[in-house]
Amino acid sequence: MSCPLFCAMSCPPSCPPFVQSLRARVAVVGVVGVGALLGLTGCGDTGGHPRADPEVMALGKAVYHRSASCVTCHQEGGVGVVKAFPPLRANPDLSVADPTDLIRIVSHGLVGETQALGVTYNAPMAGLSSRLTPEEMAAVLTYIRGSWRNTGGPVTVDQVLAVQQAYPGRVKPWTVEELDAAGPLVPESPAVEGDAPPAAPDPG
Numbered sequence: 001m002s003c004p005l006f007c008a009m010s011c012p013p014s015c016p017p018f019v020q021s022l023r024a025r026v027a028v029v030g031v032v033g034v035g036a037l038l039g040l041t042g043c044g045d046t047g048g049h050p051r052a053d054p055e056v057m058a059l060g061k062a063v064y065h066r067s068a069s070c071v072t073c074h075q076e077g078g079v080g081v082v083k084a085f086p087p088l089r090a091n092p093d094l095s096v097a098d099p100t101d102l103i104r105i106v107s108h109g110l111v112g113e114t115q116a117l118g119v120t121y122n123a124p125m126a127g128l129s130s131r132l133t134p135e136e137m138a139a140v141l142t143y144i145r146g147s148w149r150n151t152g153g154p155v156t157v158d159q160v161l162a163v164q165q166a167y168p169g170r171v172k173p174w175t176v177e178e179l180d181a182a183g184p185l186v187p188e189s190p191a192v193e194g195d196a197p198p199a200a201p202d203p204g
């Protein structure tokens, strides 16, 4: 995976703006060796991105930022709005190996009291399965799990379909109690290390 190209799209906010624009230029001209220079700037944290397919991450990022989509509530960089919309940034719920609950939440919604990073939230989130294709949902989940210091592995279309097909026609949002009782439905996606090398391609 060509990291300099991909990382250019997702420089962490800790990077000074000149690094971000430098990275953007690297992406455009593809200068070999400038990646090593960027390494010296200490901005190498890509939040696990190297493990996810760049095309899937790009689609997920686009879905996240679509008008009236996730960014409206969870904000740029996933920082959330305290006591209104939970942060998705550095949120351990995003890095869990089993993505079943995340698929349930984004498919059907979430209501009732929830905790994120020690703060209580209690606004409803509507389900988005009628507005996002399974591909878009897998991509946006892969994006939020692999961004902003989260280390959750990619979510596949098959995982999304498996969870959605378990609840045909469901529109009722989940509560935390219901999620706790429901349990896993799909195989775990192994967590990724922030700067780990890309996994070997799956021969299947």
Ligand code: HEC
Binding pocket: 064, 068, 069, 070, 071, 072, 073, 074, 084, 085, 086, 088, 091, 093, 102, 105, 106, 110, 111, 112, 113, 114, 115, 116, 121, 122, 123, 124, 125, 126, 128, 140, 141, 144
């Ligand atoms: C209208 C505002 C709104 C939109 C749009 C929205 N969310 Fe949410 N989201 C919320 C709220 C509010 C909660 C917390 C619900 C609760 O406390 O019951 C939440 C919870 C979550 C959680 C659970 C967080 C945790 O700590 O477990 C995830 C994951 C999530 N949203 C992802 C997304 C994604 C991905 C999108 C876009 C595809 C999205 N949300 C769109 C408002 C929104």
